[in-house]
Amino acid sequence: xxxxxxxxxxxxxxxxxxxxxxxxxxxxxxxxxxxxxxxxxxxxxxxxxxxxxxxxxxxxxxxxxxxxxxxxxxxxxxxxxxxxxxxxxxxxxxxxxxxxxxxxxxxxxxxxxxxxxxxxxxxxxxxxxxxxxxxxxxxxxxxxxxxxxxxxxxxxxxxxxxxxxxxxxxxxxxxxxxxxxxxxxxxxxxxxxxxxxxxxxxxxxxxxxxxxxxxxxxxxxxxxxxxxxxxxxxxxxxxxxxxxxxxxxxxxxxxxxxxxxxxxxxxxxxxxxxxxxxxxxxxxxxxxxxxxxxxxxxxxxxxxxxxxxxxxxxxxxxxxxxxxxxxxxxxxxxxxxxxxxxxxxxxxxxxxxxxxxxxxxxxxxxxxxxxxxxxxxxxxxxxxxxxxxxxxxxxxxxxxxxxxxxxxxxxxxxxxxxxxxxxxxxxxxxxxxxxxxx
Amino acid sequence: xxxxxxxxxxxxxxxxxxxxxxxxxxxxxxxxxxxxxxxxxxxxxxxxxxxxxxxxxxxxxxxxxxxxxxxxxxxxxxxxxxxxxxxxxxxxxxxxxxxxxxxxxxxxxxxxxxxxxxxxxxxxxxxxxxxxxxxxxxxxxxxxxxxxxxxxxxxxxxxxxxxxxxxxxxxxxxxxxxxxxxxxxxxxxxxxxxxxxxxxxxxxxxxxxxxxxxxxxxxxxxxxxxxxxxxxxxxxxxxxxxxxxxxxxxxxxxxxxxxxxxxxxxxxxxxxxxxxxxxxxxxxxxxxxxxx
Numbered sequence: 001x002x003x004x005x006x007x008x009x010x011x012x013x014x015x016x017x018x019x020x021x022x023x024x025x026x027x028x029x030x031x032x033x034x035x036x037x038x039x040x041x042x043x044x045x046x047x048x049x050x051x052x053x054x055x056x057x058x059x060x061x062x063x064x065x066x067x068x069x070x071x072x073x074x075x076x077x078x079x080x081x082x083x084x085x086x087x088x089x090x091x092x093x094x095x096x097x098x099x100x101x102x103x104x105x106x107x108x109x110x111x112x113x114x115x116x117x118x119x120x121x122x123x124x125x126x127x128x129x130x131x132x133x134x135x136x137x138x139x140x141x142x143x144x145x146x147x148x149x150x151x152x153x154x155x156x157x158x159x160x161x162x163x164x165x166x167x168x169x170x171x172x173x174x175x176x177x178x179x180x181x182x183x184x185x186x187x188x189x190x191x192x193x194x195x196x197x198x199x200x201x202x203x204x205x206x207x208x209x210x211x212x213x214x215x216x217x218x219x220x221x222x223x224x225x226x227x228x229x230x231x232x233x234x235x236x237x238x239x240x241x242x243x244x245x246x247x248x249x250x251x252x253x254x255x256x257x258x259x260x261x262x263x264x265x266x267x268x269x270x271x272x273x274x275x276x277x278x279x280x281x282x283x284x285x286x287x288x289x290x291x292x293x294x295x296x297x298x299x300x301x302x303x304x305x306x307x308x309x310x311x312x313x314x315x316x317x318x319x320x321x322x323x324x325x326x327x328x329x330x331x332x333x334x335x336x337x338x339x340x341x342x343x344x345x346x347x348x349x350x351x352x353x354x355x356x357x358x359x360x361x362x363x364x365x366x367x368x369x370x371x372x373x374x375x376x377x378x379x380x381x382x383x384x385x386x387x388x389x390x391x392x393x394x395x396x397x398x399x400x401x402x403x404x405x406x407x408x409x410x411x412x413x414x415x416x417x418x419x420x421x422x423x424x425x426x427x428x429x430x431x432x433x434x435x436x437x438x
Numbered sequence: 439x440x441x442x443x444x445x446x447x448x449x450x451x452x453x454x455x456x457x458x459x460x461x462x463x464x465x466x467x468x469x470x471x472x473x474x475x476x477x478x479x480x481x482x483x484x485x486x487x488x489x490x491x492x493x494x495x496x497x498x499x500x501x502x503x504x505x506x507x508x509x510x511x512x513x514x515x516x517x518x519x520x521x522x523x524x525x526x527x528x529x530x531x532x533x534x535x536x537x538x539x540x541x542x543x544x545x546x547x548x549x550x551x552x553x554x555x556x557x558x559x560x561x562x563x564x565x566x567x568x569x570x571x572x573x574x575x576x577x578x579x580x581x582x583x584x585x586x587x588x589x590x591x592x593x594x595x596x597x598x599x600x601x602x603x604x605x606x607x608x609x610x611x612x613x614x615x616x617x618x619x620x621x622x623x624x625x626x627x628x629x630x631x632x633x634x635x636x637x638x639x640x641x642x643x644x645x646x647x648x649x650x651x652x653x654x655x656x657x658x659x660x661x662x663x664x665x666x667x668x669x670x671x672x673x674x675x676x677x678x679x680x681x682x683x684x685x686x687x688x689x690x691x692x693x694x695x696x697x698x699x700x701x702x703x704x705x706x707x708x709x710x711x712x713x714x715x716x717x718x719x720x721x722x723x724x725x726x727x728x729x730x
Contacts, residue, residue, distance in 0.1 A: 077478065077696075081478055104479065107479050193589075193678075194561075194588070194589070194677075196675060196677070252566060252567065253566035253567065253586045253589055255586075255589040255677075255678045256564075256565070256566050256586050256587070256588045256589030256678070257565070257566070257567070258561075261568065395695055395696075396695065398691070398694075399691070402676065402677055402679050402680055403679065403680075405677060405678050405679040406678075406679030406680055406681075407679075409591055409678060409679055409681075411591070411679060411681070412679065419499070420499065420500070423498075423499055423500070424695075427697070428695070431475075431477045431478075431479055431696065431697065432479055
């Protein structure tokens with residue numbers, strides 16, 4: 001009995017000595033980095049102020065300094081490429097990722113990226129986002145982004161009710177709604193063509209409907225066995241777009257109008273709907289002073305009923321050539337804690353949620369978003385939008401937009417718009433030495 | 439005596455070195471890269487591909503040739519609409535006009551404004567619905583003159599030329615004024631005694647004596663026209679559609695999509711066209727000067 005007691009006491013003593021030892025070890029782990037500097041290369045708009053508090057806590061916790069190198073968006077790609085090719089990259093760098101971006105932007109992740117496969121935070125990222133962070137089954141990136149409905153139709157619910165218009169679910173219904181709205185002297189659909197990047201969303205955000213019309217289309221477009229040209233559904237959608245343009249339903253001069261006055265147009269009831277993110281409703285509520293209610297519906301061109309799932313988003317990577325690999329790993333661990341994620345969300349006025357598998361996060365979904373999301377069949381959320389679900393398409397966003405304008409102005413045929421996209425994608429594939437195109 | 443006035447030739451070393459490092463070398467590298475497949479994904483691996491980029495430019499479905507045509511058209515028109523009014527204004531403001539200094543300053547001011555500011559100002563002025571131009575026309579009961587200034591295919595080039603002239607006339611005028619002030623008054627007095635009217639004085643005295651200023655303005659104007667980018671980019675970005683694309687906007691687009699080799703090939707074409715036209719103009723003007 002005595003022996004048992006002695007051994008139990010000895011065990012307890014051993015455990016007791018280990019406890020401070022462990023604590024010491026933990027302290028040592030943070031102390032290991034003391035005085036080090038962690039550099040982060042990022043484009044404007046990708047971190048903004050939303051990471052400031054988290055970074056400050058990280059600096060305090062590990063007694064390190066974070067050197068945030070924010071580069072203007074239009075120069076970022078060139079700066080990153082030159083830093084990667086000259087082996088002088090920051091410890092952490094960001095790219096605007098999508099399921100093909102690691103291969104096309106970073107080109108050789110084995111050479112440039114820290115392999116995070118097996119990291120605890122991997123399970124925090126939803127499956128759809130993992131596709132933008134992995135390459136050849138290895139995890140390289142961390143994407144912390146929101147999942148608000150992006151570029152769906154935001155509409156004036158009150159105005160629709162007053163005019164007796166139901167939410168359009170087909171193109172015919174959309175056309176009929178536009179007829180009624182235009183008859184009131186209101187622009188049915190505010191489309192800021194002069195921005196150069198918004199109007200083509202009407203074509204690309206409904207990728208699911210093209211895939212449904214031609215099953216296997218995405219796969220075909222990605223292995224060069226299918227083309228945009230001659231695709232009947234795409235031609236149908238382009239035709240519908242031009243019809244709306246010809247009828248003046250995008251406004252008198254949509255090609256020459258930018259989005260700077262869109263809020264006022266909504267506030268003055270000069271327009272009834274527009275493509276926007278769901279968070280735009282918050283902006284309308286705050287800035288227009290209008291009592292009108294706002295809602296969301298799916299873009300009904302081509303009788304679309306699919307949700308614009310978009311796995312793309314700014315994504316951070318650890319630079320393999322860093323001298324602070326453990327500190328980089330510690331940073332990735334740190335920003336994926338529930339506390340950090342909540343902090344990031346709370347410091348992002350334009351986000352209503354974070355798309356992370358973490359029940360501890362208190363999301364700020366808008367009631368309109370919840371209503372909209374609940375109305376969508378979950379099976380209609382599986383196909384990503386065309387621009388990020390197919391290779392090289394997003395690279396020619398502006399060119400397609402210009403072609404679309406030319407088509408609406410009658411200087412180009414619909415099928416030529418699609419053919420140009422095929423030509424451009426083939427050029428990009430050639431540059432990338434994509435075997436499917438060679 | 440003369441020897442004292444001639445500086446030793448080693449004085450040229452620094453300027454020549456600076457010129458070589460910051461102009462000749464980058465230009466030569468640019469030409470060299472136009473024969474390679476250099477792109478955003480090459481990450482240091484650049485391969486020589488001969489004339490492939492040039493072949494692509496002249497045979498591609500893309501409208502690079504229209505871009506070249508637009509560039510040449512811009513060069514011709516922008517020079518005409520700036521040179522003639524600028525010359526007339528220079529003559530007007532070279533005479534003993536009241537407050538001519540103020541007018542000269544006012545006319546010169548737009549040429550020192552950055553293109554970005556000009557773009558912002560005129561995009562706002564040209565806005566179809568809320569722009570100052572259309573609103574003023576409406577207020578003056580001239581609503582029938584309202585235009586979609588930057589989105590109508592028949593109007594957009596005129597808008598660009600208008601803004602370009604507004605910006606550039608003062609600069610051209612200043613060079614003319616400098617030339618005019620160097621013409622001896624006695625030439626005009628002699629012509630007047632001979633009974634020459636305004637147009638005869640202009641044709642037989644002013645223009646021949648201004649050939650130096652005309653040449654400077656022409657060479658500057660032509661090189662500016664061939665390299666045109668900013669004014670088009672800030673006003674239309676090559677649009678609506680591709681209606682106002684010029685060589686430089688295509689080159690910019692190619693650079694943006696990471697096709698650096700192709701982009702430098704387009705710039706090399708621009709360099710060759712500019713050099714040919716520049717040399718031709720200088721030769722012609724020099725011949726005329728010799729004849730005079």
